[in-house]
Amino acid sequence: xxxxTIEKIPFILKLDVNNKTVLETSIASxxxxxxxxxxxQSYLRDFFAALLKAEETKHFLFGFQxxxxxxxxxxxxxxxxxxxxxxxxxxxxxxxxxxxxxxxNN
Amino acid sequence: MKIDLHCHTLEVKKGDNGRNVNSSDFVKAISSxxxxxxxxxxxNKFDIQQYxxxxxSAVGQFLIWPGVELDVEGRHSGSKQxxxxxxxxxxxxxxxxxxxxSSLCVxxxxxxxxxxxxxxxxFLPLGRxxxxxxxxxxPDLASEDIDYLSSCVGNNGIVVLEPSSARRAGxxxxxxxxxxxxxxxxxxxxxxxSTDSDFHLPESKFHITSFNAFLDLLxxxxxxxxxxxxxxPKKIPECTISPFEDLHLSLPLYRDINIIFxxxxxxxxxxxxxxxxxxxxxxxxxxxxNVENKLDDLKKIIMRKPSEQELNxxxxxxxxxxxxxxxxxxxxxxxxxxxxxxxxxxxxxxTLATKLKIIGASFVETIDETNxxxxxxxxxxxxxxxxxxxxxxxxxxLSPEEKTSFESLLQTISEGLLSRYLKTFIKTxxxxxxxxxxxxxKPLISNSEGxxxxxxxxxxxxxxxxxxxxxxxxxxxGLNFLYSKQTSFEQVGTLQTKGPVERFLxxxxxxxxxxxxxxxxxxxxxxxFLNSSINDQKCSDLKNELKSVSFNDSPxxxxxxxxxxxxxxxxxxxxxxxEFVNFSLFLKTATNDDFMPSNGETSVLLADNVLNDSxxxxxxxxxxxSGMGSDYINGPxxxxxxxxxxxxxxxxxxxxxxNLVVRTHPYFCVYREEIHPAVYTTYFGSSFxxxxxxxxxxxxxxxxxxxxxxxxxxxxxxxxxxxxVYGYYDD
Numbered sequence: 001x002x003x004x005t006i007e008k009i010p011f012i013l014k015l016d017v018n019n020k021t022v023l024e025t026s027i028a029s030x031x032x033x034x035x036x037x038x039x040x041q042s043y044l045r046d047f048f049a050a051l052l053k054a055e056e057t058k059h060f061l062f063g064f065q066x067x068x069x070x071x072x073x074x075x076x077x078x079x080x081x082x083x084x085x086x087x088x089x090x091x092x093x094x095x096x097x098x099x100x101x102x103x104x105n106n
Numbered sequence: 107m108k109i110d111l112h113c114h115t116l117e118v119k120k121g122d123n124g125r126n127v128n129s130s131d132f133v134k135a136i137s138s139x140x141x142x143x144x145x146x147x148x149x150n151k152f153d154i155q156q157y158x159x160x161x162x163s164a165v166g167q168f169l170i171w172p173g174v175e176l177d178v179e180g181r182h183s184g185s186k187q188x189x190x191x192x193x194x195x196x197x198x199x200x201x202x203x204x205x206x207x208s209s210l211c212v213x214x215x216x217x218x219x220x221x222x223x224x225x226x227x228x229f230l231p232l233g234r235x236x237x238x239x240x241x242x243x244x245p246d247l248a249s250e251d252i253d254y255l256s257s258c259v260g261n262n263g264i265v266v267l268e269p270s271s272a273r274r275a276g277x278x279x280x281x282x283x284x285x286x287x288x289x290x291x292x293x294x295x296x297x298x299x300s301t302d303s304d305f306h307l308p309e310s311k312f313h314i315t316s317f318n319a320f321l322d323l324l325x326x327x328x329x330x331x332x333x334x335x336x337x338x339p340k341k342i343p344e345c346t347i348s349p350f351e352d353l354h355l356s357l358p359l360y361r362d363i364n365i366i367f368x369x370x371x372x373x374x375x376x377x378x379x380x381x382x383x384x385x386x387x388x389x390x391x392x393x394x395x396n397v398e399n400k401l402d403d404l405k406k407i408i409m410r411k412p413s414e415q416e417l418n419x420x421x422x423x424x425x426x427x428x429x430x431x432x433x434x435x436x437x438x439x440x441x442x443x444x445x446x447x448x449x450x451x452x453x454x455x456x457t458l459a460t461k462l463k464i465i466g467a468s469f470v471e472t473i474d475e476t477n478x479x480x481x482x483x484x485x486x487x488x489x490x491x492x493x494x495x496x497x498x499x500x501x502x503x504l505s506p507e508e509k510t511s512f513e514s515l516l517q518t519i520s521e522g523l524l525s526r527y528l529k530t531f532i533k534t535x536x537x538x539x540x541x542x543x544x545x546x547x548k549p550l551i552s553n554s555e556g557x558x559x560x561x562x563x564x565x566x567x568x569x570x571x572x573x574x575x576x577x578x579x580x581x582x583x584g585l586n587f588l589y590s591k592q593t594s595f596e597q598v599g600t601l602q603t604k605g606p607v608e609r610f611l612x613x614x615x616x617x618x619x620x621x622x623x624x625x626x627x628x629x630x631x632x633x634x635f636l637n638s639s640i641n642d643q644k645c646s647d648l649k650n651e652l653k654s655v656s657f658n659d660s661p662x663x664x665x666x667x668x669x670x671x672x673x674x675x676x677x678x679x680x681x682x683x684x685e686f687v688n689f690s691l692f693l694k695t696a697t698n699d700d701f702m703p704s705n706g707e708t709s710v711l712l713a714d715n716v717l718n719d720s721x722x723x724x725x726x727x728x729x730x731x732s733g734m735g736s737d738y739i740n741g742p743x744x745x746x747x748x749x750x751x752x753x754x755x756x757x758x759x760x761x762x763x764x765n766l767v768v769r770t771h772p773y774f775c776v777y778r779e780e781i782h783p784a785v786y787t788t789y790f791g792s793s794f795x796x797x798x799x800x801x802x803x804x805x806x807x808x809x810x811x812x813x814x815x816x817x818x819x820x821x822x823x824x825x826x827x828x829x830x831v832y833g834y835y836d837d
Binding site: 041042044045046048049051052077078081082085086088089090092093096 | 437440442443564565567569570660
């Protein structure tokens with residue numbers, strides 16, 4: 001498989017450029033392939049659950065990046081948009097978690 | 107009422123140190139001791155000025171009678187034995203009494219002495235007097251001299267030797283030790299009436315209002331008419347009962363202590379029950395102590411349900427909103443990567459639409475409707491509580507300034523509560539509007555421009571919110587389900603050695619711990635569910651169902667677990683935790699939070715509760731002595747019975763305990779005697795007259811003492827043998 005690897009320790013996002021169908025990521029030793037074609041809800045939830053549960057979650061923040069060498073505009077936009085959304089929402093969630101922890105400690 | 111007929115207020119002779127007292131201290135000491143009558147009996151002296159001053163200060167609090175303690179020389183024993191004699195006269199004759207003492211007691215009062223022969227001549231002109239001769243107390247006159255004095259006084263006064271007439275007079279002479287004969291003989295006014303903890307002043311069962319009335323009671327010639335004068339204030343209409351087919355009785359009961367005594371199986375309990383039925387029909391509140399039913403009766407006393415006020419908190423924590431939300435919960439659909447892909451593909455040919463930024467807007471905020479509903483409920487509860495506080499009449503508690511300040515604070519709190527709720531309301535509704543706008547405009551533009559709208563979110567926020575809401579719901583329900591509270595302590599009774607016994611309730615949703623003694627006698631204090639269809643098993647089932655959701659499992663498994671939980675809630679119609687409310691009762695002493703009374707302690711607690719029931723008019727005690735120690739009978743039991751009698755309650759006691767029959771000084775007694783097998787005779791009477799009369803045959807009589815000694819003391823032989831064994835007992 002011809003892939004371009006975008007890596008930010010410890011998060012790895014692989015983008016399948018050729019068939020343009022899969023975002024692949026590895027979280028806490030689990031590998032998730034998020035298909036462009038499927039609407040499988042449980043697969044997405046497993047991915048999010050692993051993301052929220054993983055100890056390295058904080059490191060994922062802003063760790064989703066698009067490989068600058070990708071030259072398919074649509075794919076680039078999709079990946080950028082999706083990753084923007086992930087980063088943005090993860091950022092809010094981490095804030096919310098921090099607030100909850102602070103409230104609990106108080 | 108307590109009576110002290112031997113009281114010194116002046117230092118006259120050597121050894122009188124500490125006996126001087128001023129008017130204020132005198133009144134304070136006598137009042138504090140609860141004494142109703144006091145006689146001033148200084149050595150060989152009567153100070154009329156001090157007497158008058160004391161009388162003036164004591165008006166409305168207690169009676170003061172004039173008296174003196176004279177040194178008297180005997181003439182009739184051959185040894186001229188010296189003794190002390192207390193003389194007390196009618197307070198109406200105080201001036202004359204003062205003149206007599208002033209003329210008599212002259213010179214050195216330390217050495218003063220008067221012949222016993224002169225006493226009647228000196229004092230009987232004043233009318234009836236009380237002469238109290240020292241007895242078993244040095245110095246005392248010889249018995250020949252006391253006999254002489256008694257014969258001279260005759261019916262014109264009373265010579266008191268010992269409390270032999272106490273029973274007749276209703277006197278309770280508890281302190282008949284040698285140094286406490288009929289009075290305090292106070293040595294030090296800082297320690298009135300005595301430093302001896304065993305010392306008790308004599309008490310009169312009757313309320314005595316005059317000197318002559320007191321002498322009437324002490325008189326051995328007291329007749330029924332005089333007794334009636336004292337008894338009548340407590341008389342009630344005759345109680346007509348038919349305890350047996352062939353027995354119809356009209357009992358002249360009193361608002362005091364009435365006793366039914368006799369041998370075993372002579373029908374005492376049946377008479378007591380018939381009296382209870384009679385008064386119940388009369389609309390009186392009747393409380394009974396029955397040794398046979400004591401465990402069940404104590405259970406009824408101890409058992410109680412939580413009040414509405416105590417349950418308010420459980421209404422607030424019933425989680426009905428959370429359970430409803432849990433029933434509706436499911437994972438929401440997530441936008442997929444394909445939605446993003448489709449959106450970008452469609453925008454490649456629709457440049458106008460992409461210029462409208464709303465087409466790419468996202469909404470990732472959390473809207474917590476359950477929280478808003480919870481906040482609203484809290485707000486309305488708080489407002490209701492404030493409204494309740496506003497209704498409290500504080501006009502006699504707070505000053506006008508404090509009242510204004512209080513109302514101002516309430517207003518501030520009211521405004522603060524509204525502001526707090528509005529903050530949540532505005533935030534939630536703003537988010538709803540924002541979401542509504544995005545959700546509405548995006549499809550509109552999409553449809554008109556032929557371009558797909560950008561997904562609001564990648565789905566992570568939605569997933570997180572779903573997860574967070576689920577955790578919050580389960581956490582709130584789980585925590586509230588374990589919530590319990592303890593009510594304040596309420597006294598059930600008092601035990602001699604353990605002190606007050608109090609009950610309290612533990613109220614909770616889930617099964618709260620019950621008494622450690624649940625397998626003992628107190629299994630009659632089980633956990634009780636307000637909803638009779640709920641039980642321990644159902645509590646346990648719900649607890650397990652709530653625990654069955656594991657957040658370590660995959661989202662798909664979580665969904666399955668929630669589906670199962672939702673089915674359980676629906677199938678069992680669980681809409682609120684309130685139906686699981688249950689309570690357990692506990693008894694507590696100073697040292698034991700989970701106290702189980704013994705058999706005897708159960709009796710004590712029950713008797714204590716019955717006798718201290720302020721709502722009862724009639725108290726019926728069936729063998730309250732059964733299984734009790736003599737120390738309890740002669741201590742707390744007698745005290746509580748007398749206290750209830752002082753409150754004018756009608757007390758009827760069925761017993762064969764001599765302490766209860768004799769030491770309660772009953773106004774009225776019913777005596778049942780088996781004259782032939784299964785043939786019984788009933789006698790009415792009282793200790794004061796020492797006479798029991800068969801109401802069917804007025805010639806059929808017997809002394810009250812004989813009946814008592816025979817049935818309560820075990821007969822003359824037993825009584826005299828006990829007396830022989832004990833001898834003269836002085837601890």
